[in-house]
Amino acid sequence: MRITRIRPWHVTGPAPRVDVDAPRLSYVFLQVDTDEGLTGWGEITTYPGTIANRTIVAALEQVGEFLRGEDPLQIEAVWHKVFRAFTYMGTRGATTAMASAVDIALWDIKGQALGVPIHQLLGGRVRETVPLYTHFQYARTVEQMVANASAEVARGSRAIKTDPFMAAGGLSNVRYIDGQIDRSVENTAVAMIAGIRSAVGADIEVLIDAHALYNVPTAIRLANRLAPYDITWFEEPCPPESYDALEQVRSQIPVRISVGERLYTRFEFLPVLNRHLSDYVMPDVTWTGGISELKKIATLAETFYVPISPHDASGPINILAGAQVVLTVPNFYRLEARRVDLEFYSAFLEEPLHVRDGALLVSERAGLGNRLNLEYLQAHEVSNTR
Numbered sequence: 001m002r003i004t005r006i007r008p009w010h011v012t013g014p015a016p017r018v019d020v021d022a023p024r025l026s027y028v029f030l031q032v033d034t035d036e037g038l039t040g041w042g043e044i045t046t047y048p049g050t051i052a053n054r055t056i057v058a059a060l061e062q063v064g065e066f067l068r069g070e071d072p073l074q075i076e077a078v079w080h081k082v083f084r085a086f087t088y089m090g091t092r093g094a095t096t097a098m099a100s101a102v103d104i105a106l107w108d109i110k111g112q113a114l115g116v117p118i119h120q121l122l123g124g125r126v127r128e129t130v131p132l133y134t135h136f137q138y139a140r141t142v143e144q145m146v147a148n149a150s151a152e153v154a155r156g157s158r159a160i161k162t163d164p165f166m167a168a169g170g171l172s173n174v175r176y177i178d179g180q181i182d183r184s185v186e187n188t189a190v191a192m193i194a195g196i197r198s199a200v201g202a203d204i205e206v207l208i209d210a211h212a213l214y215n216v217p218t219a220i221r222l223a224n225r226l227a228p229y230d231i232t233w234f235e236e237p238c239p240p241e242s243y244d245a246l247e248q249v250r251s252q253i254p255v256r257i258s259v260g261e262r263l264y265t266r267f268e269f270l271p272v273l274n275r276h277l278s279d280y281v282m283p284d285v286t287w288t289g290g291i292s293e294l295k296k297i298a299t300l301a302e303t304f305y306v307p308i309s310p311h312d313a314s315g316p317i318n319i320l321a322g323a324q325v326v327l328t329v330p331n332f333y334r335l336e337a338r339r340v341d342l343e344f345y346s347a348f349l350e351e352p353l354h355v356r357d358g359a360l361l362v363s364e365r366a367g368l369g370n371r372l373n374l375e376y377l378q379a380h381e382v383s384n385t386r
């Protein structure tokens, strides 16, 4: 079998994401066609929005030329070919995102070629369903945040994640300069989490995302202020470049840490694990290197008894690919998703996704077990990319 075409799709999504005043985001998928009629699907979808997505689409067009004629079943070899070809551009970010999209699509093809779901090729199920954690709409007031969190729990979520500082302050990831926060925003954010804990009760897990926005003393103070509300983790306390900053924060907070959405490949997770810097790791299957890399990182983390909890702030292939891997991973906590009803993802797909008791159900269909709806893609393609 040979790869005949790599076709990136840049499309607008069906609904805004959870950020305050968020614009309608765009998504990047990869269609890999073969000379035997099988098609595999991958995803990249990166940030910030359409700027990054347009750039990655342009790069994917070049990768397509590079991979035409390759055997799609030789996944490991193709992964290394993509990864090593772009190391002068860096071994993280765009390079690993491209490797991820290709890798996921090739696993999809391999599963279809062999007539089995990808999780069978990764060792088979160690669990029947994939527990999720989910988000709810940001709001500027404590009352509305509590109402939104309660609504997501009422829809069936057993674990909810939010960034109360971003919600209260309208902050964003492009803001980081000094890593500090306005005190009134901080106080409102703490009141939001106090209110949410009181409203949802002790049995619902509450996760906090700091979005890598804080310097060391600020991160320490924020984590300590939220500790009384039994938070499951405090995610990305500081920007990802400094493991030393993470170590300093870790030594002075009583809550668990999760990092990894901005770490790329097993090579960047190893020092985090070796230095005991995080209680959870959260690689993103569409950024860190695909299904192949997520499985390797999971096994690496298993040797430290650290659970993985894959990051997903993008589209449906992300969740489908992540689910295929974590079905086979013993050291797994939860898979990230937007809303527990999963309607957002189903809008892109030929078959709707199904959830039960806050957990994703994964079929035994071959490959990823689902495919993107071409009618949706054609109707929502961002026009100036092709």
Ligand SMILES: [Mg+2]
Pocket (backbone or CB within 6 Å): 209, 211, 235, 236, 261
């Ligand atoms: Mg995050």
